[in-house]
Amino acid sequence: MNREELRDYRRQNVPLFNAQKLKLGIFAVNCSGGSVITTAPTDRQVTWDYNRSVVRLADALGMEVALPIGRWKGQGGPSNHNGTNFDVYTWAAGMAEATDRIMCFATSHVSLTHPVVAAKQAATIDHISNGRFGLNVVMGWFRDEMAMFGTGLREHDDRYRYGEEWLNIVKRLWTDTAPFDIESAYFNLAALESSPKPVQRPGPVLVNAGTSPAGIDFTARNVDVSFASPSKPDDIDRLRLVTQKADREYGRDVALMCSALVVCRETEAEARAAFQDILDKGDWIAARNMMATLGVESGSFKEGVDERARRFVAGYGTNPLVGTPEQIVDQLADYSRRGVHGVVFYFADYLTELAYFGERVMPLLKQTGLRH
Structure with a gap:
């Protein structure tokens, strides 16, 4: 399937590449705390009923993406942030x-x-899911999680070399019809085969969140979506480099999908107060633990970590979208103008705030032409 054929196939068959100008989704509902590292009161529960209710609501609103965090261990502190979590493959199967x-x-x-x-x-x-599965591949950054499996944390760029071989094996199992062997520095596997093949062709949508030089090159060459966490809107111009690199150097289409905490209320003052409550009750021990790990062991958050501490408590260091429904739409429109293909949202209270988003923000997005 050449580039144009793949575009046409996905436009017709894959929700993430539908005709909506700005794709939408939810992120991190499967873990305690989600992306809000705080002890502020919340309706969020790590129960199957709660998770299913949130994802079904997102589905009913016409959103395209339900993306969980892959987590095995918490971050300590009073909240032990993300310490209670659902496995991601079985979560996706159940949600499908x-x-x-x-x-x-x-x-x-x-x-x-x-x-x-x-x-x-x-x-x-x-x-x-009848062709609605996607795979977000993570190279690994949390050393304490690796220790749970008796697996060391590879040198940063070597993680991507390993990841590329890993992904190439997966892709071949999705497409090759004859058994094949793999002999490399990382794998020694004999007579590999897998059937049935996925519904999607050539396979499920692939995502990666790397923003280091090695991560950018991996994404440009191997996956379909770059998952980015801009700390301010101007970061998007830099984050779009991966889509340009994929096009110019590898002749591939890579979309840009961003994450964002949304705090939306009827008045800006109410929204700011709710956002401030998250910060006032922040679990700074867990936040500092996570920031230290990411700053030392990941290429995603190397610059300005200290300055981003408050935002890290309220959204993993991403640019928060705070304000009235009209202000949220203006901010999302700015993301779209900057070349963002889609945005997945964190909420402090997923059920309550997602329902409000659907009632007040979605109609405005349709009025602006970002949705239809």
């Missing part, structure tokens, strides 16, 4: 069965899941 249109993703650490297992699980969920 519970929904009709939304894409259900898994976030998979390549060093913790064997590629043969990942390929089979992904193909199975793609059949459960």
Whole structure:
């Protein structure tokens, strides 16, 4: 399938590449705390009923993406942020069965899941969802999680070399019809095969969030969506480099999807007060633990970590979208103008705030032409 054929196929068959100008989704509902590192009161629960209700609501609102965090261990502090969490592959399978249109993703650490297992699980969920599964591949950055599996944390750029071999094996299992062997520095595998193949062709949508030079090159060459976390709107211009690199150097289409905490209320004062409450009750121990790990062991948050501490408590360091429904729409329109393909949202209270978003923000997005 050449580039143009793949574009046409995905426009017709894959929700993330539909005709909506700005794709939307939810992120991190499967973990305690989500992306808000705070002890502020919330309706959020790490229960199946709660998760299913949130994802079904996003599906009913016409959103395209339900993306979980891949997490095995918490960040300490009073909240032990993300310490209670659902497995991502089985989460995606369950959500696929519970929904009709939304894409259900898994976030998979390549060093913790064997590629043969990942390929089979992904193909199975793609059949459960009838072609709505996506895979967010993570190279690994949390050393304490790696220790749980007896797996060391590779040198940064070597993680991407390993990840590329891992992903190539998965892709071949999705497409090759004859058994094949793999002999490399990382894998020695014999007579690999997998059937059935995924519903999607050539396979499920692939996502990566790397923003280091090695991560950018990996994304440009290997996946379909760059998942970015801008700390301010101007960062988007830099983050778009991966889409340009994919086009110019590799002849590929890579979309840019961003994450954002949304705090939306009827008045700006109410929104600011709700945002401030998250900060006032921030779990700074857990936040500093996570920031230290990311700053030392990831290429995603190397610059300005100290300055981003408050935003890290309220949205993992991303640019928060705070204000009235009209102000939220203005900010999303700015993202779209800057070349963002889609945005996945964090909420402090997913059910309450997502319902409000659907009631007050979605109609305005349609009026502006960002949705239809």
